[in-house]
Amino acid sequence: MEVLVDNRDGNIYEVPVTSINWKTEKTGKASELNVTLLNPKPLEDKVVSGAIVRVIDGTHKVFYGYSFKAGFGKNSEFKITAYDQLKYLMYNDTYVIPSMQAEVAIARICGQAGRSLNTIANTGFTAPAMVEEDKKALDVIMKYIDSAIVATNQSFVFMDNFGSLGLHNIKDMIIPPTDFYIGEESLLYDFDYSVSIEDAYNKIKLVVDDKKASKRKVFIAQDSGNIAKWGQLQYYKKVDENMTSAQVESLLDALLAVHNKEKKELSLKCLGDWRVRAGKMVFIYIEKLGLKQLFLVEACTHDWSAKVHTMTLELKVV
CATH class of the missing domain: 2.40.30.150 (Bacteriophage T4, Gp27, baseplate hub, domain 3)
Known part of the structure; x- marks a missing residue:
């Protein structure tokens, strides 16, 4: 096991590690690395905030990230908590994005946060214009991904793979x-x-408010067979009044396909x-x-x- 620390001062050194805990989640979080190591001279052999931490085990490139916390106690154990670069997408900003392909929008959000999207899957989904105020970049990215999943019935994942940001189709993973x-x-x-079936829906109800005509249009799709088996589990949402009836019907079918299952x-x-x-x-x-x-x-x-x-x-x- 090789754990290297780069304090960005021109020196890279290997640290003697006693234990590693590495956590990854598919959506909404940066991966987290907790390292326990022996450091008899912690005031001399410092790990500065923002130091690059790299973990390699044989041929496996495990983790590449940045130290956000380092400390020690009375004994010789020294602890580092580091995150991959998704951590830098967990700070708030305002996003005004015109209608475009979801993957292009995601690359744009990464760029606004000073990050580059290196691997870009073709989602096949053109997202509507979006304005998000005071939102985390990663939350906005996940909103695009969730919309693409519903619209295309494909699944995508956004991750940092050893320092390289990527949007991937699950079939390639x-x-x-x-x-x-x-x-x-x-x-x-x-x-x-x-x-x-705690998160399942077998009836989808979408409504569109036509403010000019002071009318509300209601669209419903349901699976009577599953309603008979599970009881009625309804998903309700008010959608954009600018959506056409054909777009709402398409969204209905997509939502039912995604949620109407165990x-x-x-x-x-x-x-x-x-x-x-x-x-x-x-x-x-x-x-x-x-x-x-x-x-x-x-x-x-x-x-x-x-x-x-x-x-x-x-x-x-x-």
């Missing part, structure tokens, strides 16, 4: 099952599985593998559950010490 899988005979030592969730505790992080797709084979399919990693926490490397995963079916 699959860890090949021929290279790696998790199951009863591979890494897994505990799991928790659930099927839920959510399968799986939590795993496994031996660790650095290839796995939030936003990746992993193949799961658990014979006891009858599972033999790809799952999307919603959240992932790696814990590493000199003795053992484990990971905890939160997964869902896409």
Whole structure:
């Protein structure tokens, strides 16, 4: 395990690490690295705020980010908390963006925050004009991604991969099952599985207010079969009055397709593998559950010490 610290003073030095905790989530957060190391002379061997922290384990480029907190106690343990560059997209600003492709808008938001989008997936979605006041850049980016998911029935993930920002289609984030899988005979030592309709909707109701005519148009799409099985679970939203009836109907169908289904969730505790992080797709084979399919990693926490490397995963079916 190699952990390098660059205080941006022309010197890069390797630190002796005792443990690492690395957390990633698919949406709305920067990845977080917590490092515990031995530093007998913390006042001399400082880690300055904003120092670059890089973690590599053999051929695996694990983390590239920036120190936001460093400190120590009475013993020789020194602790660093670092985040990847999504942290710099978690500060507020105002965004006035005309109608354009979602990925172009996301690149524009990154640029406004002084960051470059290096990998850009084609979403196939033209977003309407947007004005967002006093909002976090990352929240606005996620709004574009969520809209693209609903409109195209595809899934996208925005992440920092070892210092490179990217917008990716989930289909391009699959860890090949021929290279790696998790199951009863591979890494897994505990799991928790659930099927839920807590966030499901089987009736979509959209309304459009025509202020000039003082009228309200109501659009409804529903699945009578699932209403009979689950009871009525309604999603209600007032949409932009400038949308045409055809656009509203299209949005209805897209929302029903996304939300009118059970959510399968799986939590795993496994031996660790650095290839796995939030936003990746992993193949799961658990014979006891009858599972033999790809799952999307919603959240992932790696814990590493000199003795053992484990990971905890939160997964869902896409």
